[in-house]
Amino acid sequence: MSLADSDRELVVEELGRDPTPAEAALFENLWSEHCAYRSSRPLLSAFESEGEQVVVGPGDDAAVVELPSHDDAGTNSVDGTEREGEGDSEDDGDSTYITMGIESHNHPSYVDPFDGAATGVGGIVRDTLSMGAYPIALADSLYFGEFDREHSQYLFDGVVEGISHYGNCIGVPTVAGSVDFHAKYEGNPLVNVACVGLLEEDRLVTAEAQQPGNKLVLVGNATGRDGLGGASFASEDLAEDAETEDRPAVQVGDPYAEKLLIEANEVLIEEDLIESARDLGAAGLGGASSELVAKGGLGARIDLDRVHQREPNMNALEILLAESQERMCYEVEPENVDRVAEIAERFDLGCSVIGEVTDGNYVCSFEGSEARRASDDSSGDDGEPRERETVVDVDASFLGDGAPMNDLPAEDPPRPDVDRPTADLEAAFESVVSSPNTASKRWVYRQYDHEVGVRTSVPPGDDAAVMAIRECGTGLAISSGAAPNWTEAAPLEGAKAIALENATNLAAKGATPLAAVDCLNGGNPEKPDVYGGFKQIVDGLADMCSALSIPVVGGNVSLYNDSVAGPIPPTPTLAVVGTKAGYDAPPLEATPEGELLLVGDLAMASDSYRLGGSEYLAQFSGSDRFPALPESPAAFVDALAEISDDEATRAVHDVSHGGLAVSLAEMASPAVGLEVELPSEDPAGALFHEQPGRALVQTTDPDGLRAAVPDETPVVSIGTPTGDGVVRIETGEQTLELGSEAVRELRNTIERELE
Structure with missing residues (x-):
């Protein structure tokens, strides 16, 4: 990991000094294309993201959309018949919301198809948890090289196994998606995973820190060295030796810990113990905690030694940037910290009070294992308390939003x-x-448990899945996918066609579109023709979604999907949900x-x-x-x-x-x-x-x-x-x-x- 010279100059100018090694690594990751969207953000204003149904739009861990109520339809069961005790739900004044999120795990899935795909599922599920929602459905859109290639089949088999293993273990059904094969994905497959969550209005939590003095609590698995530099790794072309040289940048998932985290999160939300939340994904603890306080216009003071760790002698940079999975960062009022710790212990999850929210800078300090070994009482040779080292001291907003945008030719x-x-x-x-x-994609979806949760009315293999949202008598249809042949032949028109096809899938089940999230995959944006194709898929999706009155409420961008085989076709995966009265189709x-x-x-x-x-x-x-x-x-x-x-x-x-x-x-x-x-x-x-x-x-x-x-x-x-x-x-x-x-x-x- 290394900070680009031009970026380093900006950082030095802002700080008035050279950055510490930990600061330089943190800026390098958070200012990467993967996190900062430096090449794509200038284009994303083309999307319309507002609407009466939109509660939380782009910028949070997941979008939140209000569902229409169809209780008067009297069809609150999967087979469309009203059953005893299942008539119109009692109106408690709370609206029913869904969350929508999508992310890519493309490079990791090339290096390690099983863990790369599995941790992609885990990450998008935690994005759902951080909004206070319970995950109810997954959709996977997968893209590989030509099917008759042995390496393509190896990646395909491993990715599907990783998704099915993780999704089945955590009890979230995979109900929709797509699979495409194209020669230009041979050196860079795409793994795009969307998740839908369910919550009531009073459960909503955001990733915006609320109040100085509140504690920052890390809950979940212990931190190791896996996934170091994952955000940087995702922001560069894949090299020929990526399968061996980049393996340390791939995270390792533990779905059983994720299931415990899902249930613990549910209790924390039910007991109203959480003020704000962020899952630990790209750039690890440094990314999650700094983004959390930056969104609230605040700062933090974090003691890195307090982070529960599973490997010895971890240094400050490793603790900050490791992307170990199944971890959440919560903002908690001081009087609720003990209760949060009790709940974490109940679910056999680690829990550390790592710091607190402040109204100053984002500051991380570290004593280090060598200092601890030198003296059990953390004192120096003279008996005085050992002074802690400040390894990060920056303005959180500058860290999160200070990256300059790229002005690239197209x-x-x-x-x-x-x-x-x-x-x-x-x-x-x-x-x-x-x-x-x-x-037929039956070989894929028969490996997924699509019935867990007993909400699936129309299963995979149809134009769209339909989920029974009994809380408001609404059928929720889900469609997800892209079409590389279309967007390779005509990026603008092909992207429009993808949006229309997904909407048609919903309509074929009797649903009208409600909202969408996108995963925009492209090659190296520094190549004018590649960036031109990427710009056209953005404009095409935006134009058709606008024509269909579908707000695009969130999404993900994955660029630098180039390899020795060349750039991928511009690939705009769109996940769309629609609603209907009842659940029959x-x-x-x-x-x-x-x-x-x-x-x-x-x-x-x-x-x-x-x-x-x-x-x-x-x-x-x-x-x-x-x-x-x-x-x-x-x-x-x-x-x-x-x-x-x-x-x-x-x-x-x-x-x-x-x-x-x-x-x-x-x-x-x-x-x-x-x-x-x-x-x-x-x-x-x-x-x-x-x-x-x-x-x-x-x-x-x-x-x-x-x-x-x-x-x-x-x-x-x-x-x-x-x-x-x-x-x-x-x-x-x-x-x-x-x-x-x-x-x-x-x-x-x-x-x-x-x-």
Whole structure:
């Protein structure tokens, strides 16, 4: 770790002296790209983050959003029926809130896929705890190199195992997410994890210190040397020897301690013992404690020797910056400290009173193990008390917010030429449907416990998960993901499409969008074309979220995702939640009755197909323009949510990755097949283009559906269900016919390879 010369000059000017080694390391970590967002913060003002539902927006450990109440719906059970004692909840005057947070653990997951991914889960869960919430759901969006590469499979297997191990052990269900494979992630996979928490209004805690004289209490695991310099490590390109040389920067997780911390935090909040809280993540204790007091415009005095440690002879810098997991920093009123210690002991957690909040600087002192060994009574040779060394004495606000922002040049990435391949239709169908990107992800989500907590109404494997929030009779739908093929082909339009697709996923379950958090992943921002692509994904997400009236209430930025293999595609993961009355949702699979309609396909109405960003072009090495987007995306999403909740609707499925071919394959089952006719002179375009903002709807009232959608939204009747379990697609040129078992075998690509 080393502080850049230009940054050191600013620090010297502010302090009026050279920084101590501990101060220099603290500034280097907290002013890193990972913590200070020096290259991305100038762009993030593009997002709209306010709304009546937003209680706490960007800047805290997690965002807080108020849920609408649907108690009068009378459907407060997972199966949609009212049960005894579960009618309208008693109105105690408190609103029901959720927290939303997302973070990346990209570099650690390359170096150590199991612990890198596991500690990513632990970190975002603690962000949830620090707001006073109880974690109820996780969503993971994962990106790896090409699936047929042995190293990609090694990383994939390890990351999924790490997420499932940690999430299952702490009892938080993983209910949504995505998995994508792309050659440019080979040297730098991405692991993005989102968490949703639940709390009542009177439980809300923030990361803003409240009052000088309050104590700072560290609760959780003992501090070791793991994760040293993790924030700096996350702010540089991955080197060829990263898997061995950077392993000390990766934290080691203990999910059983995290589970104890979750339950202890619940008691602390219930007893109103916490004034403010911050989890220990990037930059460890130094980052958490300094940010906590800085947000309150205050300072702190911290005795580093009081931190409970698990390794001998740790020095001040190690205690400050180690990113040991399962630790929380609480602000506690003096009279409540003993009770906090009792609760920590009850849950077998370490507890240290490490200092107090002040109205001065952020000051850390240290005596050190050598001094303690020299004299048990901490006195010098002359019998006088040994003087402590002040290792940090800085203004907390300058430490947290003093980093200068980068003014980087940006160039627009090149636009692809039009070079559409020609491929046999049947071979193309089989290739696209069996691609690891579009194939079933059952191998992944069956390793996750998605039912713990008994709130999961719609489990993984559908367009969106739905959680039962019985406290207010609301169904909470969750969708998360990105599309590297889209944003590589067209960063601006692709990012817009990602936002629209996630909103469509919610609407397919009958939910309307409420709020979103984003995880913006990019390569080295010092490269103008890379930074230009990153800027475009920010603008694209911001534009579409604004058009859909979705406030972006928080997020995470991960840059320097470069390796010897080159930069990753710009990857804007978006996690969106939506709400609906009750917890029921239409199924994804077709049922024996009802006409099948394609809603929202602009290209189908004009026979003008664009295949840019499609899996079809990825499979057959071509390029094209990116598809056009609907002119009124919000009207489409609102209409689809209404249609999905209509009693005549039998099944709903969005059309996106892999196009209509994949959506039809996913809707078929052994019991119900599909007879489909595509009215198009370009069957490849009709089957494989990936314009977002489309859905397949099976309904017994086609006229009612047409009346419900906006005038500018095309609706085309394309087929009916059959009882033979066969998918038949009549294209005009030829008929594709596959039994549902054959389709399922095609879609089992990942499971077949890894088991």
